[in-house]
Amino acid sequence: MPAFAQGQRRPLSRFRFWLICLGVFMAVASATRTGLAGWVAWLDPRTLPELTLALGFGVINDAAMAVVLGLPFAMGLYVLHRPLTWRAGRWGAHVLFLALLAALVFGAAAEFFYWNEFNGRLAGIAVNYLIFPREVIGNIRESFDIRLTLPPILTASLLLYLLLRGRLAAALSAPLLPGERWRGLGLTLAVLVPALPALYFGPLQSSQNREINEVAKNGLYSLFHAFLTNDAHYDGVYPGMAESDALPLVRAMVTQDNARFLDPPDRRSLRRAVDNGASPRKLNVVLVINESFGSIFVDSLDNPLPERISPNLDRLARDGLFFTSIYSTGDRTVRGLEALLTSFTPIPGISTARRAGSEGMHSLPALLKTFGYRSSFLYGGRAVFDNMGYYWSTIGFDQVLEQKHIAEPGFTTAWGVADEYLYTEALKRMDEQAKPGEPVLLAMLTVSNHRPYTYPTGRVDKDPTRKRRENAASYADWAFGDFIERARGHAWFDDTVFVFIGDHGPKVNGAAQVPVEGFRVPLLYYAPKHVKPARLDTAGSSMDMAPTLMGLLGLSHESSVFGVDLRRVPPGGGRFAMAHNFSVAWGVGGQVAVLEPNGAIKGYRVIEGGRALERLESPDPGVARSAIAVTQTAHRMFYGQEYHLVVGK
Numbered sequence: 001m002p003a004f005a006q007g008q009r010r011p012l013s014r015f016r017f018w019l020i021c022l023g024v025f026m027a028v029a030s031a032t033r034t035g036l037a038g039w040v041a042w043l044d045p046r047t048l049p050e051l052t053l054a055l056g057f058g059v060i061n062d063a064a065m066a067v068v069l070g071l072p073f074a075m076g077l078y079v080l081h082r083p084l085t086w087r088a089g090r091w092g093a094h095v096l097f098l099a100l101l102a103a104l105v106f107g108a109a110a111e112f113f114y115w116n117e118f119n120g121r122l123a124g125i126a127v128n129y130l131i132f133p134r135e136v137i138g139n140i141r142e143s144f145d146i147r148l149t150l151p152p153i154l155t156a157s158l159l160l161y162l163l164l165r166g167r168l169a170a171a172l173s174a175p176l177l178p179g180e181r182w183r184g185l186g187l188t189l190a191v192l193v194p195a196l197p198a199l200y201f202g203p204l205q206s207s208q209n210r211e212i213n214e215v216a217k218n219g220l221y222s223l224f225h226a227f228l229t230n231d232a233h234y235d236g237v238y239p240g241m242a243e244s245d246a247l248p249l250v251r252a253m254v255t256q257d258n259a260r261f262l263d264p265p266d267r268r269s270l271r272r273a274v275d276n277g278a279s280p281r282k283l284n285v286v287l288v289i290n291e292s293f294g295s296i297f298v299d300s301l302d303n304p305l306p307e308r309i310s311p312n313l314d315r316l317a318r319d320g321l322f323f324t325s326i327y328s329t330g331d332r333t334v335r336g337l338e339a340l341l342t343s344f345t346p347i348p349g350i351s352t353a354r355r356a357g358s359e360g361m362h363s364l365p366a367l368l369k370t371f372g373y374r375s376s377f378l379y380g381g382r383a384v385f386d387n388m389g390y391y392w393s394t395i396g397f398d399q400v401l402e403q404k405h406i407a408e409p410g411f412t413t414a415w416g417v418a419d420e421y422l423y424t425e426a427l428k429r430m431d432e433q434a435k436p437g438e439p440v441l442l443a444m445l446t447v448s449n450h451r452p453y454t455y456p457t458g459r460v461d462k463d464p465t466r467k468r469r470e471n472a473a474s475y476a477d478w479a480f481g482d483f484i485e486r487a488r489g490h491a492w493f494d495d496t497v498f499v500f501i502g503d504h505g506p507k508v509n510g511a512a513q514v515p516v517e518g519f520r521v522p523l524l525y526y527a528p529k530h531v532k533p534a535r536l537d538t539a540g541s542s543m544d545m546a547p548t549l550m551g552l553l554g555l556s557h558e559s560s561v562f563g564v565d566l567r568r569v570p571p572g573g574g575r576f577a578m579a580h581n582f583s584v585a586w587g588v589g590g591q592v593a594v595l596e597p598n599g600a601i602k603g604y605r606v607i608e609g610g611r612a613l614e615r616l617e618s619p620d621p622g623v624a625r626s627a628i629a630v631t632q633t634a635h636r637m638f639y640g641q642e643y644h645l646v647v648g649k
Contacts (some may be wrong), residue, residue, distance in 0.1 A: 004299035246629035288611035294505030295520035312481025320526035336503030343561035366396030381416030420481035434492035497527035539574025586627030
């Protein structure tokens, strides 16, 4: 080929290489989506027609994401042309390119592991995992055999690099002709123009089935979207209503026969005087928040397997107050903490435990402090994870204890100490702090019922090396039962109420945008000398735990919370709230309304005793209005610092 012709063609190699890279990105993304679609179709063949449509929508999302992510890459090829011709620049470009290919392949593989755990594309949980790599890397090492998973990833990355390195070398060595830089950047920006609207208005939804819509998404888009929109806005994004209409609806949701509102009806406030009688019992409170312990692990509730998982909890439940239809407010621990400790209803995005401005929220420890309680939070892992330690210390806990404070760590995983060692530390702390006339609140968060699902051997008749979640749940049940039996020998036992609840369910499955059935958790109040045994099927929320506890203790108080005393809920009057990613659900009387961004509201009916949802053509109007009222009001109250009242004044 003549030299002048080569000079005309070689500069095109830069733009051509960029287009090839976009094609590689789309090929990997499409292969990932096809694999996930096959997974969903294998589990439910009825979804195959809609999945086929989702694959088409997904290509649009992949193309848009490829262009946006590829823009800096293209700009680098043109703007940094001269440094990239130097030897060090070429080496750096090749190393960076190999690293990007490895990240792309690793991300595709991670999508399958993530889907197996959360039934969705990379989202808020993945963002949080990137922030705290110590626990996550340790969890991966303990959960999966990296000797089997990493070599294929590295091999695929290297093969892609070997196939493309010639193209990269040509792009780096091609001379830059006059005006080529601007022409190349202009073409790149021209491609970007249609890509941005596709991302802004996407990902396109092709179905009413949540899992199918998750398949249609691009995983990196979902990840970046979660990272950039954690502090989701409400007004203008979600359905709204006049505040004069919303406030009466919200007040009606928390009205009970022993409560009297203290502020004018036009004020955005739930402050009310709660009369729990004239016979207060300042019992010690030991709150056990058990990681991922959903009702699916409770033999007498939703366990679908022939094996026994929770003999100890069921045995204790026969002598305690056991609620069988309680729903967590989310699928993350921080969402569970928000509900259990502050009785706050979920708002779109992340939990308030991770939002700026959570300091001083109305909380259980702050409320009990007005009755002379001292409070501690004991966590089996590192309190820095998910901002939990800071959150506990700024909502009223006098003391925050974590893994490094546990004298006998015994068996540990990447997430912290095994439950039995956490409980041993709890017994020690209760011995030190629980004195006559000096009641204490000790809250605990366990870690054993979490991947990698390993625990000490010899505790339950199930092999921990199999790393089954059901086995870990059995251990969590054994450890709690063992804790109660050991506590019986301590002087403070008879004057203590033990509360057991799962922070959330183990996994979110189902087609609904907010799969309610995956949020069911057991709630037990256990104090043989003070709490009358009963088994109640009242529908409720984890944010009702604290108000119910205050009722059991007979402590009259001022309250501003969204929770209610479950014992005072009339038959059929239960309600629950929950969030999943950026959707918020509100359920009343067997009807569920789900609020979504851009004004959409979906309706469902609770069936199979609360274990499943059935899609409706349209939501129940009353439930939809309640969902809007409570979520809008909660969002405004939080950012207006109106949920941050000084209790007892």
